[in-house]
Amino acid sequence: MKQRVSSTVYLVGAGPGDPELLTVKAARLLERADLILHDDLVPPAIVALAGPHADVVNVGKRCGTKGITQDEINMRMIEGAQQGLSVVRLKSGDPGIFGRLAEELDALESAGVPFEVVPGITAGIAAAASLGVSLTDRRTSTRVVVVTNHRAHGTHSAEQTDWKNLAREDTTLVIYMPGHDFASLRAELFAAGLPPEIPAVVVSRASTPDQRFEFSTLAEFDALPHLDPPTILMIGRSLDRARPEAARESVILALNETALNLSSL
Amino acid sequence: MKQRVSSTVYLVGAGPGDPELLTVKAARLLERADLILHDDLVPPAIVALAGPHADVVNVGKRCGTKGITQDEINMRMIEGAQQGLSVVRLKSGDPGIFGRLAEELDALESAGVPFEVVPGITAGIAAAASLGVSLTDRRTSTRVVVVTNHRAHGTHSAEQTDWKNLAREDTTLVIYMPGHDFASLRAELFAAGLPPEIPAVVVSRASTPDQRFEFSTLAEFDALPHLDPPTILMIGRSLDRARPEAARESVILALNETALNLSSL
Numbered sequence: 001m002k003q004r005v006s007s008t009v010y011l012v013g014a015g016p017g018d019p020e021l022l023t024v025k026a027a028r029l030l031e032r033a034d035l036i037l038h039d040d041l042v043p044p045a046i047v048a049l050a051g052p053h054a055d056v057v058n059v060g061k062r063c064g065t066k067g068i069t070q071d072e073i074n075m076r077m078i079e080g081a082q083q084g085l086s087v088v089r090l091k092s093g094d095p096g097i098f099g100r101l102a103e104e105l106d107a108l109e110s111a112g113v114p115f116e117v118v119p120g121i122t123a124g125i126a127a128a129a130s131l132g133v134s135l136t137d138r139r140t141s142t143r144v145v146v147v148t149n150h151r152a153h154g155t156h157s158a159e160q161t162d163w164k165n166l167a168r169e170d171t172t173l174v175i176y177m178p179g180h181d182f183a184s185l186r187a188e189l190f191a192a193g194l195p196p197e198i199p200a201v202v203v204s205r206a207s208t209p210d211q212r213f214e215f216s217t218l219a220e221f222d223a224l225p226h227l228d229p230p231t232i233l234m235i236g237r238s239l240d241r242a243r244p245e246a247a248r249e250s251v252i253l254a255l256n257e258t259a260l261n262l263s264s265l
Numbered sequence: 266m267k268q269r270v271s272s273t274v275y276l277v278g279a280g281p282g283d284p285e286l287l288t289v290k291a292a293r294l295l296e297r298a299d300l301i302l303h304d305d306l307v308p309p310a311i312v313a314l315a316g317p318h319a320d321v322v323n324v325g326k327r328c329g330t331k332g333i334t335q336d337e338i339n340m341r342m343i344e345g346a347q348q349g350l351s352v353v354r355l356k357s358g359d360p361g362i363f364g365r366l367a368e369e370l371d372a373l374e375s376a377g378v379p380f381e382v383v384p385g386i387t388a389g390i391a392a393a394a395s396l397g398v399s400l401t402d403r404r405t406s407t408r409v410v411v412v413t414n415h416r417a418h419g420t421h422s423a424e425q426t427d428w429k430n431l432a433r434e435d436t437t438l439v440i441y442m443p444g445h446d447f448a449s450l451r452a453e454l455f456a457a458g459l460p461p462e463i464p465a466v467v468v469s470r471a472s473t474p475d476q477r478f479e480f481s482t483l484a485e486f487d488a489l490p491h492l493d494p495p496t497i498l499m500i501g502r503s504l505d506r507a508r509p510e511a512a513r514e515s516v517i518l519a520l521n522e523t524a525l526n527l528s529s530l
Contacts, residue, residue, distance in 0.1 A: 013394075015288070018290075019289070020289045020290035020293075021288050021289070021290060021383075021384065022288065022289050023280070023285065023286050023287065023288055023289070023386065024284070024285045024286070024287050024288070024292055025283075025285035025286060027289055028285075094390050094394075095394070095399070096393045096394060096398065096399040096400045096401070097390070097400055097401060097409070098401050099399065099401075100399075100403070101399035101402075102398075102399040102402040102404070102503070102506060105397055105399070105506070105508075106506070109508070115397070117394040117395075117397055118286075118394065119286065119386050119390045119391050119393070119394040120386070121288065121384050121385070121386065122390065125359050125361065125362070125384045125387065128361045128384070129278075129359075129360070129361060129382040129383065129384040130382075132370055132380065132382055133361065133367075134360070134361040134364065134365075134366035134367040134370070135361045135362055135411075136361065136362060136363050136364075136411075136413075137366075137367040138365070142412070142413070142426075143410060143411060143412040143413075143426075144362070144410075144411040144412075145408060145409075145410050145411075145431075146400075146401075146408060146409040146410075146411070147407070147408040147409075148401075148407070148408075161407075161408075164430055165427060165429055165430030165431060166408075166410075166430060166431070238367070241367060241370070241371070243370075243374070
């Protein structure tokens with residue numbers, strides 16, 4: 001334990017994109033923050049919840065652009081806290097699901113800076129809600145597997161995902177960053193024993209006004225159009241009950257209500 | 266499509282217990298609802314967010330007590346919506362994670378009642394945040410498996426969980442309703458190939474003032490004390506970095522701030 005004079009850094013989940021799906025705590029921390037360091041994927045409507053005095057910095061990295069490094073992000077957080085600022089590190093979805101949270105916590109801990117993690121609605125859970133789907137269903141789906149197909153995510157073993165026993169009929173697969181090579185993924189899932197008629201849904205920008213769904217089956221999902229990122233691929237019997245109509249109604253409601261609702265926060 | 270005159274039923278995630286971890290949308294729907302049908306696990310501080318005119322009904326079932334049946338819950342939702350009431354079906358955590366959401370959606374759909382699912386922070390994600398842990402860590406943990414060990418959950422196959430490939434060193438296992446027979450579970454996880462020194466943490470009532478953690482390893486977790494339900498058992502390399510101090514600080518902050526914060530909603 002080094003210095004204890006610094007303020008706390010809040011690592012906050014921004015949720016899937018709909019400002020109404022922020023937690024009450026996240027909304028209030030944003031309103032009070034002096035310094036907000038946010039991912040590129042956090043939409044403007046959420047960043048706009050910052051108070052007028054806040055210093056708001058987009059620290060996001062996009063494929064192909066040279067952005068701020070992880071070390072620089074860590075340093076900004078630490079320096080801000082040591083200056084006594086109220087620092088919010090705003091990460092899309094939930095910070096602990098494919099959010100590189102662990103590296104940032106390690107850096108804060110090494111610097112003796114106290115922190116608190118505020119969980120958020122992760123995209124897979126938001127997508128299921130938009131679809132009117134339960135990720136578990138005791139009649140068909142006993143478990144959920146949350147995984148990425150993004151090789152550059154850098155697994156410690158650098159090996160391919162072993163889908164055997166992961167890809168089962170009684171499992172809902174929620175695949176973050178599914179990539180573009182759906183043909184290879186389809187072949188791997190077939191090899192793991194999944195039947196061709198099992199439903200597959202690609203979800204783009206879940207919970208936002210730009211939300212899109214494309215429905216298919218394992219047999220045919222390699223022919224799905226590529227939607228705007230961030231996307232999630234969901235596969236499983238639970239998707240049999242997807243109700244895209246419910247999803248559309250939900251987004252239209254959100255469009256009509258969001259501005260009104262947030263103004264009274 | 267039968268009658269379309271009924272109002273929408275909102276199936277809303279109450280989150281893990283901390284009222285500040287409700288979504289903004291959930292808080293607002295509660296405030297406006299005419300009829301709230303809530304699970305037994307939803308804490309009084311969240312139920313108290315109902316408006317003064319709301320009819321609030323605990324429809325929860327506890328082991329050993331004879332409660333309201335699922336059919337009765339469905340009927341209450343449908344009748345309320347057909348009377349034009351604003352109905353909130355409030356479920357602990359996220360509705361789509363071991364929440365029997367699918368059966369309720371099927372009933373609403375059969376009755377021609379429109380619905381919307383509002384996602385919530387599920388207990389496993391809240392527990393990780395309280396522990397200062399990232400469920401994925403590209404250095405150690407490439408995936409998350411969300412599963413229940415509760416046999417009475419009623420899998421369609423009625424078979425035991427096949428842990429092979431699920432229980433791996435590069436996976437964070439998040440086991441809901443882990444039951445009391447940790448000795449059998451330990452034996453199954455050993456048989457699946459997990460090493461004895463891998464960390465295991467039991468979390469009781471994540472995010473609430475009663476939150477408790479007990480730390481162990483796979484070799485010894487059968488000796489853990491049984492904590493008050495709801496509990497979650499988490500196993501994986503990602504737990505190596507658990508910071509229970511961060512958790513305690515977080516709860517103390519929540520205790521001091523919650524009453525103040527919610528009063529201005």
